[in-house]
Amino acid sequence: MSVADMPNAEIPGAEMPDWFVHKKPRANLIVARWVPAALVGLPVLVLFAIVVYPTVWMFYHSFQDTNMMRLFQGNWSFVGWDNFGAVLSSGRFGDSVVHLMQYLLFGCVLQVILGTILALTLYEIVRQEWLRVILLIVLVLPMMLPPSIVGVLWKFMLTPSNGAVNQALLNLGLVDKHVEWFNAGVSLWAIIIADVWNWTALPLLIVYSGRVSLPPAVYEAARVDGAKGWLVMRRITLPMLKEVIAIAFIVRFMDAFKFVDLVYVMTSGGPAQTSELPAYIAFQRGIREFAIGEAAAYAIIIFAISAVLITLFLKYLKKVLKAQGIA
Amino acid sequence: MSEQTARLIRTLLLIFLGLWLILTLFPLYWQFITAFKSAAETNRTIPSFWPEVWHFENLVSVFAEPTNFSALVDSFIIATGNTIASLVLGSLAGYAFARFPRQAGGENLAFWILSNRMFPPVAVLVPMFFLFDAMPWGTDSYLSLIILYLVFNMPLATWLMMVFFRDAPRELEEAAYLDGYTPLRAFVKVTLPLVLPGMISVAMLCWIFAWNEYLFANLFVGTQVRTFTIVIPTFTHGSQTLWNLQMAFSMIAMLPPVALFILLRRYMVRGLSLGVVKG
Amino acid sequence: MARLQIEGLCKGWDFPVIDRLDLTVEEGEFFIVVGPSGIGKTTLLRLIAGLESADAGRITIGGQDITTLPPYKRPVAMTFESYALYPHLSVFENIASPLRARRLDKAAIRKAVTDVAKLLRIETLLDRRPGEISGGQKQRTALGRTLVAEPQVFLLDEPISHLDAKIRHELRLQFHSLEELRRVATLYVTHDYAEALSLGDRIGVMGHGGLVQIGTARDVFMRPRSLFVAQHLGQPAINAVAARLTGEGAALQAHAGNTSFGFPVVAAHAAVLARGDCGQVTVGIRPQHVRVLHNGEDAPGHHVIDAHVEIYEALGANGVLVADAGGVNLTALTSLERDFAHRQPVRLALQTDSVFYFHADSGDNLLL
Numbered sequence: 006m007s008v009a010d011m012p013n014a015e016i017p018g019a020e021m022p023d024w025f026v027h028k029k030p031r032a033n034l035i036v037a038r039w040v041p042a043a044l045v046g047l048p049v050l051v052l053f054a055i056v057v058y059p060t061v062w063m064f065y066h067s068f069q070d071t072n073m074m075r076l077f078q079g080n081w082s083f084v085g086w087d088n089f090g091a092v093l094s095s096g097r098f099g100d101s102v103v104h105l106m107q108y109l110l111f112g113c114v115l116q117v118i119l120g121t122i123l124a125l126t127l128y129e130i131v132r133q134e135w136l137r138v139i140l141l142i143v144l145v146l147p148m149m150l151p152p153s154i155v156g157v158l159w160k161f162m163l164t165p166s167n168g169a170v171n172q173a174l175l176n177l178g179l180v181d182k183h184v185e186w187f188n189a190g191v192s193l194w195a196i197i198i199a200d201v202w203n204w205t206a207l208p209l210l211i212v213y214s215g216r217v218s219l220p221p222a223v224y225e226a227a228r229v230d231g232a233k234g235w236l237v238m239r240r241i242t243l244p245m246l247k248e249v250i251a252i253a254f255i256v257r258f259m260d261a262f263k264f265v266d267l268v269y270v271m272t273s274g275g276p277a278q279t280s281e282l283p284a285y286i287a288f289q290r291g292i293r294e295f296a297i298g299e300a301a302a303y304a305i306i307i308f309a310i311s312a313v314l315i316t317l318f319l320k321y322l323k324k325v326l327k328a329q330g331i332a
Numbered sequence: 333m334s335e336q337t338a339r340l341i342r343t344l345l346l347i348f349l350g351l352w353l354i355l356t357l358f359p360l361y362w363q364f365i366t367a368f369k370s371a372a373e374t375n376r377t378i379p380s381f382w383p384e385v386w387h388f389e390n391l392v393s394v395f396a397e398p399t400n401f402s403a404l405v406d407s408f409i410i411a412t413g414n415t416i417a418s419l420v421l422g423s424l425a426g427y428a429f430a431r432f433p434r435q436a437g438g439e440n441l442a443f444w445i446l447s448n449r450m451f452p453p454v455a456v457l458v459p460m461f462f463l464f465d466a467m468p469w470g471t472d473s474y475l476s477l478i479i480l481y482l483v484f485n486m487p488l489a490t491w492l493m494m495v496f497f498r499d500a501p502r503e504l505e506e507a508a509y510l511d512g513y514t515p516l517r518a519f520v521k522v523t524l525p526l527v528l529p530g531m532i533s534v535a536m537l538c539w540i541f542a543w544n545e546y547l548f549a550n551l552f553v554g555t556q557v558r559t560f561t562i563v564i565p566t567f568t569h570g571s572q573t574l575w576n577l578q579m580a581f582s583m584i585a586m587l588p589p590v591a592l593f594i595l596l597r598r599y600m601v602r603g604l605s606l607g608v609v610k611g
Numbered sequence: 612m613a614r615l616q617i618e619g620l621c622k623g624w625d626f627p628v629i630d631r632l633d634l635t636v637e638e639g640e641f642f643i644v645v646g647p648s649g650i651g652k653t654t655l656l657r658l659i660a661g662l663e664s665a666d667a668g669r670i671t672i673g674g675q676d677i678t679t680l681p682p683y684k685r686p687v688a689m690t691f692e693s694y695a696l697y698p699h700l701s702v703f704e705n706i707a708s709p710l711r712a713r714r715l716d717k718a719a720i721r722k723a724v725t726d727v728a729k730l731l732r733i734e735t736l737l738d739r740r741p742g743e744i745s746g747g748q749k750q751r752t753a754l755g756r757t758l759v760a761e762p763q764v765f766l767l768d769e770p771i772s773h774l775d776a777k778i779r780h781e782l783r784l785q786f787h788s789l790e791e792l793r794r795v796a797t798l799y800v801t802h803d804y805a806e807a808l809s810l811g812d813r814i815g816v817m818g819h820g821g822l823v824q825i826g827t828a829r830d831v832f833m834r835p836r837s838l839f840v841a842q843h844l845g846q847p848a849i850n851a852v853a854a855r856l857t858g859e860g861a862a863l864q865a866h867a868g869n870t871s872f873g874f875p876v877v878a879a880h881a882a883v884l885a886r887g888d889c890g891q892v893t894v895g896i897r898p899q900h901v902r903v904l905h906n907g908e909d910a911p912g913h914h915v916i917d918a919h920v921e922i923y924e925a926l927g928a929n930g931v932l933v934a935d936a937g938g939v940n941l942t943a944l945t946s947l948e949r950d951f952a953h954r955q956p957v958r959l960a961l962q963t964d965s966v967f968y969f970h971a972d973s974g975d976n977l978l979l
Contacts, residue, residue, distance in 0.1 A: 025627045028666045033432065034681045035662075036515050041435040044428035048421045048445060048486055049437075055483050056448050059456035059463070076462070123352055126345040140349075142594055144356055149589045151544035153561040154582040158359050161366070161575055167379050169362045202359065234338050256450075263452035266546050270565050284454045291458040292551055304455040315447045323443070506662050507695040509682040511760065512712035518683075521708075525699045 060308065066301040073295035081298070088302035098303075101281045104193055105261065108282060112200050113257040119201070120208025121250060125242065127209075128216045141213060148206035156270025159199035163187070192272045193280040199267055204260070208253035215249030216242065248325045255318040262311050283307055367391070367580035374575040390580040400581060403560040407585075409474055410559060411542035414481040418538045421482070422489025423531065427519070429490070430497035431505075442494060449487035456483065457551055464552070471552045477559070480548045485538040492537075496530035497523065533599030540589040560585045613638050613673035613686075613763035615796040620658060620668035628654050630820035631668070636764075636796040641786075644800045645807035646817030647843060652800040653692070655817070656766045659798065660689045672763050672796075683712075688757035689766035692773070694749045696741035702728075702752050703737040709760035727755045730789075747778040758791050765797040772803060779806075786810055804844040808832060816840045838974035841895050841967060847931050847942050850896040853971065856884060865894055865968075870938030874914040877964045883978055884968060892977065895967035901943035902960040903932060903951075910960035918959050923951040934959060 032038040067088050071081040092098050123144065131137050147155065162169045163186040174180045186195045219242070227237050265284050268274055274281035274289065281289075284307055291300030366374060367390055369383045395401045425445070428436035436442075460480060461471060469475040500523050508518035549559040564585065567578040593600055615636040622629040628651040636642045644652050657663045659670060661682035670678050677685050688709070696705050703724055704711075710720045728734040731751040736744055741752065750770060757765060770786075771779045783806065786792065786799075801807055807814050808828040815822040816831060816839075824836040835841035841849045854865045856876065863881040866873040876884065884892075904910055918936035930945040934957055943959060951957065968977040 022621075022627055022630055024621045024667045025623050025630075028621075028623065031664045031666065032435065034664045034679065035509060036432070038435060041428040041432035042437070044424040045436045045441065048425045048490055049441070051421065051482055051486065052445065052448055055460065055479065056451060056456060059459035062459035063455055119352075122345070123349060126349050130342055130346055140353065142597060143353065145593070146360070146590060147356060149540065149593045150586050151546065151561050151589070153546040153564050154586055157565055157578060157582060158363055161579070162359060162362055167375070167377050169379055172379050202355070259450045263454060265454065269547070269550070284452060287454045288457065288547075292461070297458060300458060304452070307452050308455050311450065311452050315450045318450065319443050319447060501695070503691050503693055503695040504697055506682070507691060507697075508708070509662070510660055510687065510689050511709040511756070512683050514683055517712070522697055
């Protein structure tokens, strides 16, 4: 251990010597001072070009009346909070927020709960190591698939007239006529179903891996104390996995605010905008309807929410990394 | 809780796991059998759960349309190009963060770079579109997507490489300095071999994300360059969707990420959890 | 020629670790730095190696100022406490590493590595990886890597402290006999006083901020400059008793606080002590200067006190007895033949002419 690791060691009877009080932070002798800065500077520059600059651009235009034509003519003008007003007062935005809530509850929350149950069931109840590995691979597979394929596959399976899902439900006697999966009010459920299939794997994988890395010694101790089953789960496993589960949850939450792929492929927000989510509208308003100012307002709102979530996520990540001695 | 209830709960959980397994596999099964059905069989009013005749030639017929094959090639070029760029930039920065944290801007800068990974891409789509439109390479090019995918892959690579470099003992590099190696030679001789497994997993992860990407590709390319992800949803012949060929093509296209995942599962877990879990 | 010279070296992070340290190690000298863990011994080595940059001061080797040179340009070799062997390279390649850095030709490398390996008796292990050899072999490999570099200064950081006793002894003998180490300036860091006393031409005892005493092994052990030095050298540790000096001139007596423990100060010491104003002192008595008397045995020239046994431990070569002597716990070394029971009354003979007197506040040795 080097002395540098010892916090606040007392130096007996000494006030700080002169050289220490006036010492300048010195660079290391190994590489020149500019080298680390340059190594980091390159990616930072790239991020400024492809993330910071566009964000600032969007921020600026969220206060302008920019549309496609004005943009090319260069004669947009300042409109204050009008775009935000238009967005926030529009029924379309209000509806999309309701859709988002539905998606968050049944998509994200359900996924984390299901993923946690599945992961712990897999780890605690399946005894054979090889079987666990195979099951894990299979259960995680959907996450590896390109979203456009997932969207197409589910759109195909949910085809009302002759889709596999309706046929299976009929055969099992769960419904007595075809479910119209892509009608208003139902199409969002179709997206949620596909999303649950696609992404439950992520919380599952995160929680499973978190469980694997819990120290066995704790469980030995619990066994010696005679604790078992549910008690061990409730008093040891779940508390120790708290941060990991939180990370899984926040990751899914953040994804919800940029969730576009499946909406785009499966329903294009339809019918009649009944399955639109905020990120999809931002995309649609900007790219397809050319209301750039308004799209920017959407984007900035999403950005602000994401920023809060990202901060929260990083806080938890820091905590977990500190606990593991990585950071 | 009595022994009996405990056993009941265990059984219920196992049944649930089994059901979920079936639900997970069913779409893949459906994709598989559809890929070998005839076009007529896919359009029946009552779908069949097993093909009447196995049309293995579907796997070949997909490529009767030459653009389908070139879509895979385009996706490959873009994914590979982006992976190399992400990895080079990310490794250099990750190394600086791991070894010279103070001079590299500290922990907060590292976290800022990572935060870009979680960024909602819709916020950058519009301005990037106009920006690239004004560039010599335009929007409909390999380069535009290779650069754009850096938005999510480079922060990931930087972060993960930082974690891997931190795991590689600093003392080994110091020993190399004392042996007389300059920092660059010490890096190549000692550090690089040690982080190579981690580096490969990062590369594979970046590659899969770039290979799978849909949103940017959908907006930016489509005429001169077409990735398979934008080809698949528009897989129509005339007005009719060729479900069987669409499924056959998607099965081929998802093979690389699935294979990579199975091969490198152990490392991937570490990557997917941002280094939190040691796999 | 290639002497290592350190002047006014300073280094600190959150607090000063090395504070104006001066040291000269001559060519061919084997210098040992001994001190408790975490005191800054490794920092000193890292500063000399260039792995840390000095906040102030100068380091020269053979007259050349290397204070701001990077580690790869310094004529210095160092072994790490953790050995720091490259896990992905064979023992051969590990040892060859400094030569590869200089881009020597293959034949020269092979010869140099084989010679060193023979010297260290690891020539049969050259094809193995570090993960496949024992701790002692790892240490030899690490040593081989530094020897082959033929540096002007050797830095050895706790080279044998993580090995078991038998191998430690074997390697200690090896350090005595390695000619290569005896030709250049070597700085050897350890927390083990026995290692320090056995190996060093000179010893530097490190305390807070720097070296508190430098001298030969005998010198440092027999005439510690301070209580810190005396406490750090010797196992079991020296008995330190807070005491008050009373009486006049040759009749000076030492008494410990509220206890009945006391003894007359010998005339030679009393003469020195009486000169200063030192009512309150810390008395230092090494355990080997406390003898447990047999029944009826006399101890002329010693001060005999009655005590009773608190703890007795039979160790390898001798026994360690802790006895309550009138309210003060004294540690004594005994021979192994004897056995003691708890609370058993014993008589202790203090060799009062070997007692140290330290200043109660500063800890300075008052006899020097």
